Amino acid sequence: MAEKKIHKSESKCTIQQILDVIGGKWSMSIIYALVPGKLRFKELERLIPGISTRMLVKELKNMEANKILTRTVFATVPPTVEYALTEKGVKLRPILDEMAKWGEEYVA
Amino acid sequence: MAEKKIHKSESKCTIQQILDVIGGKWSMSIIYALVPGKLRFKELERLIPGISTRMLVKELKNMEANKILTRTVFATVPPTVEYALTEKGVKLRPILDEMAKWGEEYVA
DNA sequence: CCGCATCCGGTCTGATACTG
């Protein structure tokens, strides 16, 4: 009976609220790239094939607003901006792992 | 060292391929609604607040094409169409559960 | 050169109206 907990104690459709935070088309890819450690803007752009500069900026902003990652600016001669996951962001790994498991079995 | 498996044996960014299947704005909500059992079109529409008929049709078609759910038509007088998760679709529950857990802790 | 804002064309989404 405990297995149906998800269907009784949950508010209603938190899913939509969750997706507002991590449902972005590239959010998961960004998180995945940042799991090993912080990265610069350009590094992220290179690590995520297919993403556009514009969308990367947008997603990063949204994720920063949602406290999933932090943005640190260094006033160096070539501008340097580093992005790193917060604890809230790191805790998304289980979701990522489950997705990867499912993908390996049914997609790959 | 086994814990980094996700970052070495994985193709590259399967994430995008996975998201093509379950990354739709409403996919997860539909799956969530269908976990307890099959539902008719109108029932789904009622269970998912905010979705439009058009998007529901579209997502259902996409998910059917991706073998996540099945569509069964009954030639009754008032048309009846039932949607049910396939095994591939049921196996998405762990992801849903992880998302719910994360959401309860950080969103709700 | 890096990080990002802006402009522009194409795609997707949502509300409504209509068919079998």
Added chain:
DNA sequence: CAGTATCAGACCGGATGCGG
């Protein structure tokens, strides 16, 4: 009931521009 057709508006991606 179960969808399709349509139109306007939001959104996405590529190229360009600009300060540091």
